Amino acid sequence: MREKVFPAVDSALDEVLAFTEEELSGCPPKFVMQVSVAIEEMFVNVAHYAYPDKRGEVRYSIEREGNRVTFRLADSGIPFNPLSKPDPDVTLSAEQRQIGGLGIYMMKKTMDEADYVYKDGENILTMKKHF
Amino acid sequence: MTINENRESDKLTVILEGRLDTTTAPELEKYFGEKLEGVNQLTLDMEKLEYISSAGLRVLLAVHKKMSKLGGLTLINVGSGVMEIFEITGFSDILNIE
Numbered sequence: 001m002r003e004k005v006f007p008a009v010d011s012a013l014d015e016v017l018a019f020t021e022e023e024l025s026g027c028p029p030k031f032v033m034q035v036s037v038a039i040e041e042m043f044v045n046v047a048h049y050a051y052p053d054k055r056g057e058v059r060y061s062i063e064r065e066g067n068r069v070t071f072r073l074a075d076s077g078i079p080f081n082p083l084s085k086p087d088p089d090v091t092l093s094a095e096q097r098q099i100g101g102l103g104i105y106m107m108k109k110t111m112d113e114a115d116y117v118y119k120d121g122e123n124i125l126t127m128k129k130h131f
Numbered sequence: 132m133t134i135n136e137n138r139e140s141d142k143l144t145v146i147l148e149g150r151l152d153t154t155t156a157p158e159l160e161k162y163f164g165e166k167l168e169g170v171n172q173l174t175l176d177m178e179k180l181e182y183i184s185s186a187g188l189r190v191l192l193a194v195h196k197k198m199s200k201l202g203g204l205t206l207i208n209v210g211s212g213v214m215e216i217f218e219i220t221g222f223s224d225i226l227n228i229e
Contacts, residue, residue: 013154033182033212040184044153090221094196102185102220109219 003061008047008075016043016060023062024069031131034110035071041103042073042082042125050077050123059122068130071111074122081116082125083108132180134162141171141202148179151187159187163194171202178208183216195226205229 004019006012017036024032039060046058059074087108088101108114113128132149143166151159167173173194183191198204206228209217217223 010153013152017152030212030215034215036182037184037216040152044186090219091224092221094192094199094225097192097221097225099185099189099192102188106185106216106219 001061001063003059006043006058006060008043008051008056008058008077010044010047012047013040013043016040016058019060020062023064027069028131031129035069035129038107038110038127038129039071039073041107042127045082045103046073046075046077046123050075050080052078068128071127071129072124073127074124076122079118080123081118083114083116132158134159136166138170141169142174143167143170143172144174144176146176146179150182151180151190152182152184153186156186156190160190160193163190163197167194167197167201170198173198173202173204175204175206176208177206177210177213180210180213183213185220188216188220188222191222191226203227 002023006016016039020036020039021032024035043058050056056075056077061072063070082104085101085104087105088098111127111129115126117124132147132151132155135146137144195204204227206226209228217226
């Protein structure tokens with residue numbers, strides 16, 4: 001298991017994704033792409049919403065066991081369960097579409113499993129995917 | 132992400148290369164804000180686009196809406212990874228993909 005701490009800002013995204021790709025080297029390209037999208041969406045949400053008053057951090061860990069990978073994102077920002085957000089209606093026309101909520105939905109659809117807990121002052125999102 | 136273009140009177144073909152994510156989407160948004168003057172037909176060649184996240188989808192939705200009024204937007208050579216993202220999010224039904 002490897003863990004890294006990143007500042008919760010958009011400008012850290014490139015490093016977050018580089019860390020992801022490094023840890024997933026040798027995995028199928030589509031797997032890496034879908035994981036990266038899910039991680040980007042959740043990381044950016046923390047960067048945008050979790051710490052309204054201060055600079056915060058995200059603890060990001062990746063654990064590989066054969067073809068199964070577990071990802072964990074933890075932040076000590078505002079308590080928020082992303083899995084409780086209702087899915088957007090993806091059948092709406094262009095005029096009616098909202099972009100809000102789409103990131104969480106994309107994570108739910110690309111990861112095999114997602115769990116949330118609030119523990120010891122941290123929002124902890126655990127996601128799993130296998131290839 | 133690299134943006135290359137091919138303009139022939141009112142037709143513009145934009146070739147995207149790399150990743151369209153939170154970091155690079157503003158660049159494409161700015162490009163579309165500046166370069167669509169007099170364009171009635173916009174084609175996006177997606178062959179070399181390897182990655183798209185919701186930030187990218189937001190920019191595509193906005194330019195799709197803009198071009199719906201002016202003429203049209205067509206996406207060509209969409210790779211399977213990006214196509215899957217379009218399908219998951221319903222964007223394959225909204226966008227004109229050839």
